[in-house]
Amino acid sequence: MATPYFQQCHDIVPSTQNVARDALEKLPILVLAKNQTEGRGRTGNHWWNAERALAASLAIHLARTDRRPFSLMAGIAAIRATEGTSLKWPNDVLLAGLKVGGILVERSNEVVVVGIGLNLWWPDAPAGSAALFDQDPGDDRYAEVGALWGAELLRLLDDEGWPIDEYRSICETLDCDVSWEPNNVGRAMDVAADGGLIVERDGKTETVLSGEVRHLRHR
Secondary structure (H helix, E strand, O other): OOOOOEEEEEEEEOOHHHHHHHHOOOOOEEEEEEEEOOOEOHHHOEOOOOOEEEEEEEEEEOOOOOOOOHHHHHHHHHHHHOOOEEEEOOOEEEEOOEEEEEEEEEEEOOEEEEEEEEEEEOOOOOOOEOOOOOOOOOOOHHHHHHHHHHHHHHHHHHOOOOOHHHHHHHEOOOOEEEEEOOOEEEEEEEEOOOOOEEEEEOOEEEEEOOOOEEEEEEO
């Protein structure tokens, strides 16, 4: 049986992450907004809003022992809720190689808040970015896409484990030459059970757990 949850829809909020965290009581809560004025990305990076955008955050109580890679699971939910998209490890949603969204996970003890920002329509997107739709999808499409994403993420969280093979099949980073902080270069080989990126460098393998990873080229 699917977990019941509350849903809120807003035109604009400071941050869906904050609104969802503050509103969380017993049941999970999904907060959707067309725009946010204080949105943030991973490591506090500013999130730029497309002309039509979706900001969504799901706040939920999970056991401290649940150490699944929630950002990767949120990425899987995003692919299920959209068309033609793929993932860049660990938290970017891509369309034709360009970024259309990002994922942020914040955790405090048993409270987990998983957020996603998606560009729905952006006729003048900056270099390296794009949007899901090439024509204006309308004022209410954010709620439809956000609700699909939230439902898929809750379905994943209800299950045991996480679908690592599905993630592998939609992750463009695998089999790609990559660089990562501080000045490392290697080849992305696989995704570990804990969500880490397994890379090969100088004939040896190691696992990258966090930080900026850049695609160089596919082999």
